[in-house]
Amino acid sequence: MRVTDPVCGMQIDSTEAAATETFQGRRYYFCSASCRDRFRASPERYIGNEGAVGHSRGCC
Numbered sequence: 001m002r003v004t005d006p007v008c009g010m011q012i013d014s015t016e017a018a019a020t021e022t023f024q025g026r027r028y029y030f031c032s033a034s035c036r037d038r039f040r041a042s043p044e045r046y047i048g049n050e051g052a053v054g055h056s057r058g059c060c
Contacts, residue, residue, distance in 0.1 A: 006046040007035040023047075 001014045010031045017029035019036035023043045030036040039046050 003029045005029065005031045005035050006048075007038050 002011055003014045003017070004011055006028055008031060012029060012031050014029050018032045019030040021028050021030070021036050021039055021043075023039075028036075028039060030039065
């Protein structure tokens with residue numbers, strides 16, 4: 001299944017995600033551990049970014 005990294009907006013396959021995190025009962029998928037770490041530090045900042053496309057937030 002294709003998913004969107006909520007931090008950087010990168011489209012990734014959920015089975016190939018570099019990292020995952022569960023927040024408020026929902027699983028999020030990340031292209032890298034650094035994106036997951038940014039999410040962990042401030043998840044509310046990234047909730048709702050799933051529609052973003054590309055590395056517009058510059059993560060990796």
